[in-house]
Amino acid sequence: MAGDLGGQGLHDALVILGAAGVVIPAFARLRISPVIGFILVGVAIGPAGLGSLANGHPWLETITIDDRGRIEPFAEIGILMLLFGIGLELSFRRLWAMRGRVFGLGGLQMLATGLVLSCGLMLIGALEPLPAAILGLALAMSSTAIVMPLTGTVSATGQVAFAILLLQDLSLIPLLLVLDAKSGTGALLTVLVGGLAVIAGLLLVGRFLLPRLFAQAARTKSPELFLAISLLVVMLASIATGSVGLGAAAGALIAGLLIAETDYHAEVEVITAPLRGLALGIFLITVGMRLDLGALYAAWPQLLAATAAVLLIKAAVIFSLLRFHRSRLATAVETGLLMASPSELTLIVLSGAFAAGVLSASTAAFWTLVTALGLTLTPLLAALGRRMARRVDPQSLASGVSDTSGVTLIFGFGRVGRIIADMMAEHGRPYVAVDGDIDCVAAAREQGYKVIFGDVARGDAVERFGLSEAAAVVLTMDDPVLTVRLSKDIRVACPELSIVARARDGAHAAQLYRAGATDAVPETMEGSLQMSEAILVDIGVAMGPVIASIHEKRSQLRAQIREAGELAEEPALGRRR
Template identity: 30%
Template sequence: MQNVLIQVFGLLVAAVLFVWFFKRIGLPPILAYLATGVLAGSHGIGWMAQSHEMHFVAELGIVFLLFSLGLEFSLPRLMAMRNIVFGLGSLQVVVTSIVFMLILLLLEHSLLNSFTIASLMALSSTAVVVKLLKESGDLNQRRGQLAIGVLLFQDIAVVPLLIVYPLLAQSGSEEIAGALAFALTKGALVCILLFGIGKWILPKVFSEIALVRTDELFMLTTLLVALFAAGLTYLFGLSMALGAFLAGMMLGESHYRHQLEADIRPFRDILMGLFFVTVGMQLDVLYVLNSWYWIIAVLIGLLLFKIAVLAISAQVMGERKQDAVSAGIMLWQMGEFGFVLIALASQHLLISSEQASFLIAVGVLSMALTPYLIEKTPLILKKLGLLSHAGQYWQQPATSSPLYQNHVVICGFSRVGQTVARFLKPEAIEYVAVESNPILLQEAKAAGEPVIFGHVNQKDILKSAGVERARLVIITFTDFEQTQIVVDAIKQIAPDVKILVRMRDDTEMETLKELGVTEVVPETLEASLMLVSHVLYMSGVPMTRIIRRVSKERRNRYKFLNGFFTGDKLDGEEASSDRLEYLHVIALPEHAYAVNQKISELKLEQRRVSVRALRRQDREIDAPSSQTILLAGDILVLQGKPRRVERVERFLLDGME
């Protein structure tokens, strides 16, 4: 047990250092995980031994990745992409496999050996491509949709290959057709079952879970659903990733899509890192060095050929040349399922051990080069004459503008949030609200309000609301601790966005200002201002003068409303608060220490207490000057926090510090 803990600790240390270093030099984290695996594996330092359990846990990263991908696709959207999935996807797999087979046959490989190698090289890496698309935001671009469509068909194509390989190794190859038909029947049944569960059961389950309002339960249910769907397809002999994708797709139509993705993301990212570590552990560095010229030749051939096949196929189907080539660059590598097929083919002697080592080296290196090539895609397209300048690649098409732009984000859609929205709507100011109450959410959705389900302290939910493109964020709840967390999350995503916060009083105003809040609206003081406005108006004061005085008070940040007399009882939270400033009255007797001294000589500002007013005989002086000399019989109105006012009172009376 101790050795296992040491190994895991060493792996974490190496991963942290590699990810930090690779990010510092501008390389993607995927390469850092691969490098960690190379270092930790049996072909590196060798402190981590590969095991079936480790590979299984790592595969869960792909399961969660496909689950989150499914959340991006509703069933109507998938049906709209059927031409890409079954048209372009099948064309790419079939053409690539046939051409690679012919090349290998010309190189005097056997028919079975050629088919095995060609079929696994036709596949691409869902893990690498989807992760990079999510990070770059290209998932909804046409090039991203082409890549995803082809990857979905490839994931489906893995299922018959897992069945065919063992049968090819046997003499009774006539069983292949029956086995494939049986597998397809099982696949259709499990898909129908998952569709039914996702359509009629899961929405009710998550509605009930959301009513409990417990983050941990919602997260646990999300994990359970993803793993249940993956396990169900695995029991039927299908890919776990396919089941997770179907479950995610069913939930992609629900109100809880954004929160589901936010909950699954930490597990997905950690396990995906472990997956890439296990991939890197399979690379034999010495073998690569000894066969580097052949490996480079195959990598170049794989790159050029798979890009050409996908680019030509996509253009035949009417896609833009720019998008077709971009999708080809995304999908040129070998995929993670290729490693599974390599192990299966080696087990049934369809490929030799030398060929397995060679294919693993090609697969790992092609996956490692993919992030760099995707990053350089604009420059590649420019050199091919498909772009006038590289910046065009990142521009959104006119028909796919962001969902929210220059809008207001309302955090919390209870009474205050709804009131704000009611005033924004007539002014044609676009807004989106984030709410975690499922009943309120359903009612608002039914009324056509733009509300998404989620907890605003999570950055993924804030990104879903488009905080980085918002003109203003309004926090409508008054919990200070929660507000701090939300403000911190907002500032990490959009450091320059304006933030308006509602608070019960002004006790935390300065703290919130230091955190980066633009404006704090204290309810207690605003209620006082509104009450004063009504009193003055009903007393005959002109409205223009009332507005001018109230506006001045707001500009002064409620300076003259901060203090108040407490009496012998405090209300509500004030009783336990030591943050509020109170007003306290003291009279200076004849022999008081402060008598015959100037206010400035007492240095009360150093004690953070101020003299708000002074009454001398029948005359009142508001905000007396610092040069005012105090006399016996003066009545002072002090403002400050309770303990400070008590210390200043003793000081003024007897001079004690």
């Protein structure tokens, strides 16, 4: 029996992973959002699609799943990783910095939308007050997992959406707490006390233990160790919160928050990104598998009416709140449509409400279908929102400001990087330095430097460190190959960005110019010029003429290096032709 279950579980895992592997490249090639692809593939291979034909056609069993109960473990894994990713985006510092928008605008949106939807459900006589309130708040949520990849956090729409989504994600914990403890005051008190104790314990462990664990991983320079520690934190936090009635999902969210508070969150985000992306795909496939085509056909007028009502109410409430907060018309229109659909968290609340006896099986199933339909429509609503925003306000295309806007990024914080940081501070220019040596980062931070831990050799540095919005980037690493590669990658992604790179000698500087560096500074040349300046002043030459001649010589040498780089590039271009 165990062997059969194990074999069945392996088969289901291969079907879902295989479907994800087909969707991502196929829809990327067609330039269609993979969100729709994942859901449609889930419908196709699920119990309501080809899975329903597996009994009559045995060969279909190898590529389908015909039992909805078997997809639940995969949905839970996907949800846990999604919430972990949400936690990584949050961090208490970020919440505090955005507290006005998060708890003001986000709180108003959650309460206003939930109230309108709840009242509507009670007015049509569908539900009693408690179930209507829970369902209204669940439907008030929007999909972080789908919305944020569509909009990002740089545009005005993205920043507003992100603030609202943060509050929605945080509200999951009290909702789960109420559902798990709804049986009585004593149970509520027990869960509340136990939950607060567990959360406090996790915060203490995260504050004192996690930085030390990740510091050891940083010293080993092992991405596998970073991944293992991250997954261990998710697992332990989920078990801890689940044991006191808060649910495993709350633990995954808290695990992300704890890691977001460390200096290593950027590395964890990069290392876990493929896993979180796969988790999103798995979750969306299971959403498609939940769609019962027979039920859709039997009750399609009610389902379409309910979905349309939810979308219209949410879009109208969000639009009104944003206009009340004096957001631009285009931002309000786009954000309202973008966030009109329910969320993956809605499915979690529906499942919890059914388990707690708050919602009947038929009610939970109906609104699960509505949520799945809404999730499927999110990319289309986002595209419609962008088009309408451009139509109502053609001047609204200016993007917002990211955290690195106007900041100079210094890659490498050895002796060269430290001097550059000193000079930036001397002239009141903002900078952030990035270094892969955790001991160096810790020492520099103690001395007041703005340094973060990060391995610029791994992952996409442009996206990870916000180079598209930076004022300039300085490459000070003592690694000539890496410096040339980074210069090429950054220049391709950011054609207008100023790139100043450290070079070992003239030949290396010529390579850097060919790679796209704005300025390449050879150490040998600068050392020779400084020695020349010192000896000339020491033997009695006036400082003014010496400095002028040094500047002239530097310009002459740089011109020669640039010319050498251009001449070396021409034969290569000829060979490529």
